[in-house]
Amino acid sequence: MVERELDDGTRIAKLLASEITGREAGPFADAAVTDADPDVEATPAGARAYDVTLGDVRVASVFVLPERVRVEFGVGLDAAKRAADDADLRTRPRATTPPSLLVFVEDGAEAKRVLPAFRAALDAAREQYV
Numbered sequence: 231m232v233e234r235e236l237d238d239g240t241r242i243a244k245l246l247a248s249e250i251t252g253r254e255a256g257p258f259a260d261a262a263v264t265d266a267d268p269d270v271e272a273t274p275a276g277a278r279a280y281d282v283t284l285g286d287v288r289v290a291s292v293f294v295l296p297e298r299v300r301v302e303f304g305v306g307l308d309a310a311k312r313a314a315d316d317a318d319l320r321t322r323p324r325a326t327t328p329p330s331l332l333v334f335v336e337d338g339a340e341a342k343r344v345l346p347a348f349r350a351a352l353d354a355a356r357e358q359y360v
Contacts, residue, residue: 243270317347
């Protein structure tokens with residue numbers, strides 16, 4: 231059987247949204263995918279597909295590029311970075327005000343590997359805002 235990598239940014243973003251919203255218990259139970267653009271088209275700079283929120287707190291935004299997804303975390307940056315590093319995902323701090331953390335999801339298999347980073351950011355949001 232030939233295995234094919236899922237390297238279409240739009241499909242990866244949809245898979246990731248499904249992973250986040252498909253969990254009815256545990257740390258993702260109260261997380262939501264919000265402000266989704268169902269017609270988003272990938273761009274080289276990244277088009278915003280949706281946000282991941284906890285109540286009124288935006289934890290991350292997901293951007294679609296032609297061959298990958300970029301997740302921009304705004305909460306729990308240190309914990310999200312540790313979790314992403316542990317999952318061997320590429321990260322980059324973003325020196326903005328406020329600062330953020332970029333995590334790159336290069337293929338469909340990494341959609342599950344980025345979940346611990348979301349879990350860490352959600353936990354930090356719960357501690358800080360809820």
